[in-house]
Amino acid sequence: MAPVFDKKNVLVIYVLGGPGAGKGTQCSKLVDEYGFCHLSAGDLLRAEQQREGSSYGELIRTYIREGNIVPMEVTIKLLENAMDAALKENRSGAGWSAGKGRFLIDGFPRKMDQAVKFDEEVCTASLVLFYQTTEEVMLKRLMKRGESSGRDDDNVESIKKRFVTYKETTMPVINYYAEHGKVAEIDSTVSVEEVYENTQKVVAKILAAQEASS
Numbered sequence: 096m097a098p099v100f101d102k103k104n105v106l107v108i109y110v111l112g113g114p115g116a117g118k119g120t121q122c123s124k125l126v127d128e129y130g131f132c133h134l135s136a137g138d139l140l141r142a143e144q145q146r147e148g149s150s151y152g153e154l155i156r157t158y159i160r161e162g163n164i165v166p167m168e169v170t171i172k173l174l175e176n177a178m179d180a181a182l183k184e185n186r187s188g189a190g191w192s193a194g195k196g197r198f199l200i201d202g203f204p205r206k207m208d209q210a211v212k213f214d215e216e217v218c219t220a221s222l223v224l225f226y227q228t229t230e231e232v233m234l235k236r237l238m239k240r241g242e243s244s245g246r247d248d249d250n251v252e253s254i255k256k257r258f259v260t261y262k263e264t265t266m267p268v269i270n271y272y273a274e275h276g277k278v279a280e281i282d283s284t285v286s287v288e289e290v291y292e293n294t295q296k297v298v299a300k301i302l303a304a305q306e307a308s309s
């Protein structure tokens with residue numbers, strides 16, 4: 096079913112990279128500076144897993160623990176509903192007016208079927224921010240985060256599985272968007288501030304281009 100909002104009115108940036116690459120960290124800085132609505136597919140799935148009465152709770156729990164990708168219909172519906180709700184809030188500020196808004200979609204699309212379906216039926220992204228670092232760095236960050244995150248998948252067994260899914264299933268998505276000239280690759284090995292400086296440069300350009308065309 097088509098989304099309720101008009102896709103012409105939304106600016107979408109996908110935020111991709113390996114588990115623990117720093118996607119969420121950079122998104123929160125972008126929210127503060129540019130007023131994006133940040134939608135993390137993983138967070139939406141975790142919230143749905145916890146929701147009383149959800150028929151997907153157990154399914155989501157198993158997929159996340161195994162580092163697998165939840166069937167796309169579930170995730171796309173959650174994202175679409177969250178976008179719709181944000182647009183109905185009538186937010187103010189740069190990029191927001193009646194029915195218009197700007198979104199960071201974090202950790203999605205992670206599989207080609209999601210990418211094709213979302214592009215066709217919901218909306219297309221103007222840019223893909225791709226945070227790149229080594230598995231060694233990501234493992235260290237996730238193990239540290241796991242001391243306090245409470246996430247079922249911040250343990251070494253799940254992390255190893257997430258790395259396999261990332262390489263086999265998500266890298267083809269990133270390569271697909273790279274072939275379409277949409278990917279900005281950013282080294283996320285360096286400090287949060289340095290990563291953000293490089294992120295700002297790319298995002299500021301996209302926002303300026305959008306402003307010039309509207």
Ligand SMILES: Nc1ncnc2c1ncn2[C@@H]1O[C@H](COP(=O)(O)OP(=O)(O)OP(=O)(O)O)[C@@H](O)[C@H]1O
Nearest residue numbers: 113114115116117118119120236240283285286287
């Ligand atoms: N550039 C950085 N340098 C050092 N630590 C970082 C950096 N970026 C993020 N971190 C830390 O690494 C951990 C993972 O970061 P974050 O949660 O942003 O990653 P993510 O890509 O969203 O991970 P996931 O895919 O698991 O959701 C966090 O504890 C965060 O504080």
Ligand SMILES: O=c1ccn([C@@H]2O[C@H](COP(=O)(O)O)[C@@H](O)[C@H]2O)c(=O)[nH]1
Nearest residue numbers: 136137158159162163164165170202203
């Ligand atoms: O589109 C998606 C995004 C995420 N998942 C599942 O959630 C976990 C955690 O995602 P984070 O982005 O690390 O918070 C991921 O490993 C998948 O199991 C998904 O199924 N589909």
Ligand SMILES: [Mg+2]
Nearest residue numbers: 118119135137
């Ligand atoms: Mg995250």
